[in-house]
Amino acid sequence: MRIAPSITQRIAVSIMWTLAAVAMGVLAFIITYILWHGLPHLSWAFLTESPKSMGREGGVFPMIVGTLWVTMLAVVIAAPVGVATAIYLTEYTHEGKMTAAIRFGADCLAGIPSIIFGLFGFVFFVITLGMGLSVISGALTVALMVLPTIIRTSEEAIRAVPRAYRDVAYGLGSTRWQMVTRVVVRSALPGIATGVVLSVGRSISETAAVMLTAGSALGLPQSIFQSSRTLSLHFYILSREGISMTNAYATASVLIIAIMAINLSAYWLMRRFVGKA
Amino acid sequence: MTAIQKTRPARAEVKIRSEKLNLWYGSFQALKDVSISIRPRCITAIIGPSGCGKSTLLRCFNRLNERIGGVRIEGEIHLDGRNIYESGMDLMQLRKRVGMVFQRPNPFPLSVSDNVLYGPRVHGITDRALLEQLVESSLKATDLWEGLKDQLHRSALELPAEQQQRLCVSRLVAVEPEVLLMDEPCSALDPIATERIEELMQELASRYTIIIVTHNMQQAARVSQDAGFMLLGQLVEAGPTPTIFTNPSDQRTEDYVTGRYG
Ligand SMILES: Nc1ncnc2c1ncn2[C@@H]1O[C@H](COP(=O)(O)OP(=O)(O)OP(=O)(O)O)[C@@H](O)[C@H]1O
Ligand SMILES: [Mg+2]
Numbered sequence: 351m352r353i354a355p356s357i358t359q360r361i362a363v364s365i366m367w368t369l370a371a372v373a374m375g376v377l378a379f380i381i382t383y384i385l386w387h388g389l390p391h392l393s394w395a396f397l398t399e400s401p402k403s404m405g406r407e408g409g410v411f412p413m414i415v416g417t418l419w420v421t422m423l424a425v426v427i428a429a430p431v432g433v434a435t436a437i438y439l440t441e442y443t444h445e446g447k448m449t450a451a452i453r454f455g456a457d458c459l460a461g462i463p464s465i466i467f468g469l470f471g472f473v474f475f476v477i478t479l480g481m482g483l484s485v486i487s488g489a490l491t492v493a494l495m496v497l498p499t500i501i502r503t504s505e506e507a508i509r510a511v512p513r514a515y516r517d518v519a520y521g522l523g524s525t526r527w528q529m530v531t532r533v534v535v536r537s538a539l540p541g542i543a544t545g546v547v548l549s550v551g552r553s554i555s556e557t558a559a560v561m562l563t564a565g566s567a568l569g570l571p572q573s574i575f576q577s578s579r580t581l582s583l584h585f586y587i588l589s590r591e592g593i594s595m596t597n598a599y600a601t602a603s604v605l606i607i608a609i610m611a612i613n614l615s616a617y618w619l620m621r622r623f624v625g626k627a
Numbered sequence: 628m629t630a631i632q633k634t635r636p637a638r639a640e641v642k643i644r645s646e647k648l649n650l651w652y653g654s655f656q657a658l659k660d661v662s663i664s665i666r667p668r669c670i671t672a673i674i675g676p677s678g679c680g681k682s683t684l685l686r687c688f689n690r691l692n693e694r695i696g697g698v699r700i701e702g703e704i705h706l707d708g709r710n711i712y713e714s715g716m717d718l719m720q721l722r723k724r725v726g727m728v729f730q731r732p733n734p735f736p737l738s739v740s741d742n743v744l745y746g747p748r749v750h751g752i753t754d755r756a757l758l759e760q761l762v763e764s765s766l767k768a769t770d771l772w773e774g775l776k777d778q779l780h781r782s783a784l785e786l787p788a789e790q791q792q793r794l795c796v797s798r799l800v801a802v803e804p805e806v807l808l809m810d811e812p813c814s815a816l817d818p819i820a821t822e823r824i825e826e827l828m829q830e831l832a833s834r835y836t837i838i839i840v841t842h843n844m845q846q847a848a849r850v851s852q853d854a855g856f857m858l859l860g861q862l863v864e865a866g867p868t869p870t871i872f873t874n875p876s877d878q879r880t881e882d883y884v885t886g887r888y889g
Binding site: 444512514515516517518519520521522523524525528532533536537 | 689691694696719720722723726727729731733735736737745746748749750795798799802
């Protein structure tokens with residue numbers, strides 16, 4: 351017996367709706383659960399004080415600073431390299447073995463588990479280059495991790511810029527460099543920014559790679575050459591070693607709120623400046 | 628706008644002349660021995676069925692085809708008597724002199740004034756007063772100034788299609804070109820907007836040499852003084868528009884302009 355198309359349609363829609371609802375529900379549940387357990391312990395003191403007795407007491411101020419440093423450095427290193435690579439791939443070279451190789455490499459890099467990046471960072475930055483367990487080793491490692499994302503999203507964004515813009519820019523007598531910087535990158539900015547924001551989120555939440563490269567020192571880092579524990583690693587250690595579940599949840603809440611705040615403000619900035627520009 | 632008073636240049640005057648122009652996309656030959664003369668301060672229409680090479684020919688006049696990989700070009704194009712394909716030709720300078728308007732209005736996602744000033748800035752003009760003056764004169768040239776002078780910082784993408792297309796012309800005018808290439812400039816516009824752009828072209832023809840590619844035969848007949856008919860990469864016939872439309876010498880031209888194919 352054949353089912354009427356309208357019924358198939360209804361079934362398909364309800365299945366998709368259910369699956370989407372499940373996905374959203376799980377997400378909402380996780381976030382609510384963590385905030386539920388963490389928010390009551392959040393206080394100004396928690397954000398501004400140093401941890402005491404391994405984090406059982408006190409706050410997470412040094413971890414906030416460490417996280418900011420690692421994330422900012424990682425993105426500041428990865429974004430220019432990634433965007434430049436994307437520009438090179440799309441505007442300065444014809445498709446060929448070379449571009450295919452770079453793209454393949456980037457895709458492989460994107461699929462490698464972060465613990466392996468951590469191991470590489472440990473061997474290369476920490477030991478071989480002698481940077482030790484430090485903010486800079488962690489940032490460089492995380493930069494490598496997010497590089498493929500930035501390359502790929504920027505590349506997509508640049509490719510989506512209409513060819514006509516390039517024709518016009520040349521038509522008005524621009525050099526390739528003027529065309530790229532003033533027209534292509536400008537038009538692709540929303541897409542490029544999306545990639546960068548994604549990698550900020552990833553840098554903030556990265557745990558395994560920074561454990562092996564930035565270390566887990568509890569103190570406030572005095573320079574980027576000192577070890578520093580990030581928020582996510584702090585959370586991991588607090589819960590893993592059963593030091594304090596309440597403080598672990600509070601730390602996780604800080605992380606979640608920070609990531610949501612970053613995404614929201616990036617979204618707002620993009621709507622405000624790029625959409626209209 | 629007052630009626631445009633001008634004397635048509637004599638037949639002998641030539642702004643652009645192509646000579647035995649051949650172009651290949653890979654192994655496909657898109658232009659075959661195209662030789663055509665374009666008079667200054669006239670509108671020349673290139674007509675012909677889809678895929679006959681009109682856009683390709685147009686893009687040869689400012690050497691925009693070379694950006695595509697696998698393109699090979701033979702022959703010569705003379706602009707004011709100088710072969711633009713000779714080595715040592717300054718492409719930036721050439722493209723400044725020979726500007727192009729495309730089928731779909733394509734303002735940059737920038738403000739109205741930044742669109743107009745793109746070209747001048749690229750050519751190194753930084754004097755504010757001069758830039759402001761260029762915005763005004765370029766927008767005036769396309770009759771946009773009155774409507775837009777208070778919205779110069781508005782995004783060009785928010786304008787209606789006709790104004791966008793006018794803005795694209797302003798953007799060219801700002802670099803003071805000599806030749807305007809227009810590839811089906813009205814095909815994305817409604818009939819009223821089309822009529823107004825045609826009027827604009829008539830006005831501009833007093834100062835610029837205009838070459839327009841169009842599918843619309845009435846349009847070619849209305850706006851142009853000269854016309855060329857292309858078929859399968861060849862220029863079948865070129866001459867004064869009235870002759871091409873009413874008394875062509877080639878049977879294929881006659882078939883096309885009377886709508887028997889294409
Ligand atoms: N980049 C390219 N690579 C290969 N072939 C091309 C390329 N561009 C155009 N062609 C081919 O060259 C021929 C002429 O193309 P062109 O765009 O000049 O035609 P046209 O007369 O402008 O057509 P239309 O009226 O549809 O715009 C067509 O057969 C087209 O398929
Ligand atoms: Mg065409």
